[in-house]
C-alpha cells in the first residue's frame with residue numbers, strides 16, 4: 001500500500017502485507033458510492049466552515065473542486081486505483097491532487113470513515129428505493145390494466161393447487177398486485193426510519209470539534225442527526241430492513257413467476273408469452289421458454305441468500321464499529337441490482353402475454369368447483385351448514401360415479417339425494433352465477449373487483465401510468 005493513498009499510515013513503520021491489503025480493499029464494490037461520498041463531504045465542509053475550521057475562500061475552493069471531482073468521476077476521467085483501499089481514500093487522494101495536501105488535508109477533521117460510510121449507505125439506498133418504487137408501481141399498473149381488460153372472465157380458483165371455486169381472472173391478477181402495494185408501503189415506512197444522518201458520530205464517540213450535525217443532515221435532505229454516535233456508526237438495521245423488503249418483493253414476484261411458468265405449459269395453455277419476452281432452445285427448434293419467469297424465480301433464491309448472509313454478519317456483533325460491517329454492502333447492492341434487472345423484464349412479460357381466456361373459462365367449472373355454491377344455496381334455504389355439506393357431498397359422489405357434471409344430474413336424481421335439492425338449485429350451478437353471488441367483502445364478484453381497481457388506481461398516480 002502506498003503512503004499517499006492510505007488514510008492511516010502515520011502510526012505504522014512497515015507497509016501492509018499484500019494479502020492483507022487485498023482482503024481489506026473494498027474499492028471494487030464501494031466505488032459506486034463515489035457521488036454520495038462527495039455529497040457527504042460537501043455537506044461536511046459546511047459544518048467545518050460554520051465551526052470556523054475553514055475560511056470562506058477555502059470552503060469555496062474545496063467545494064468547487066469537489067463538484068469538479070464529481071464530474072470527473074461520472075465521466076470516468078477520475079478512476080480509483082488498485083492501491084486505493086476504499087472510496088473514501090480514493091476521493092481524498094483525488095481532492096488532494098486538485099487542491100494540495102495543505103487544504104485537502106483539512107477536510108477529514110471531525111469525521112471518520114465509520115460515520116461516513118454509515119451515512120452513504122443510507123442515502124444510496126434511499127435513491128435505490130425510489131428506483132424500485134417506480135418499477136413496482138409499473139407492475140401494479142400493468143396488473144390493474146389487465147384486470148380492467150379481463151374484468152368478467154372466469155378461471156378455476158385453486159387451493160392446494162386443486163380446483164376449488166371459480167374466480168375471475170381479474171381477481172386472480174389483482175391478488176398479485178396487493179402484496180406489491182404492501183411492499184411499497186413498507187418501503188415508504190422504511191424511508192422514514194432510514195432518513196437520519198450518522199454524520200458527526202465520528203469513529204464512535206462523537207466529535208469534540210463542535211461541528212453542527214444538523215448542517216450535514218439538512219444538506220443531505222435527511223430528517224435529523226442520529227441521537228447516539230455508537231448506534232449511528234455500528235447499526236445496520238436500516239440496511240437489513242431494506243434487504244428484507246427487497247427480498248419480499250422478490251419472493252412476491254417469484255410466486256407469480258411460478259404460475260406463469262405453469263400457465264405457459266401445453267397442459268395448462270392459459271397463456272402465450274410474447275416472443276420478445278421468451279427465449280428459444282439451442283437444440284430443440286420448437287421450444288419457447290419462459291426464461292424471464294424462471295430467472296425471476298431463481299433470483300429469489302440468491303436474494304434470500306443475500307439477506308441471510310447480511311443478517312448473519314450482523315448477528316452478535318459487539319458495539320461499536322467492526323470491520324465485519326464492510327460486508328453489509330455487497331449483499332444489499334446485489335438485492336437492489338437484481339430487482340432492478342428483474343422488474344422491467346417481468347413487467348414487460350406480464351404486459352405482453354396473451355391470455356387464453358376461453359381455456360380458463362372452459363376449466364372454471366371442472367373438479368366440481370361449484371359444490372360450495374350448492375352448500376351455501378342450501379344454507380340460504382335454512383338447511384344447517386353441516387347437513388348442507390353432507391347433502392352436497394352426496395351429490396358430488398353421485399355425479400362422480402355417474403361421470404356427470406353437477407348440472408347434468410336430473411331433477412329426479414337431485415330430489416332422490418335430498419328433498420332440499422329442488423330445481424331452483426340450478427341457478428347456482430353455473431360459473432357465472434357462482435361468481436356473481438360472491439359479493440361479500442374482498443370477493444370475486446365484478447363489483448368487488450371494480451372496488452379494487454379503483455382503489456389501486458388511486459394508489460398508482462396517473463403520472464406512473
Ligand code: ARG
Nearest residue numbers: 026086113114117323325326
Ligand atoms: N470500508 C469500510 C466499510 O465499508 C469503511 C469504514 C472503514 N473504517 C475503518 N475503521 N476501517 O465499513
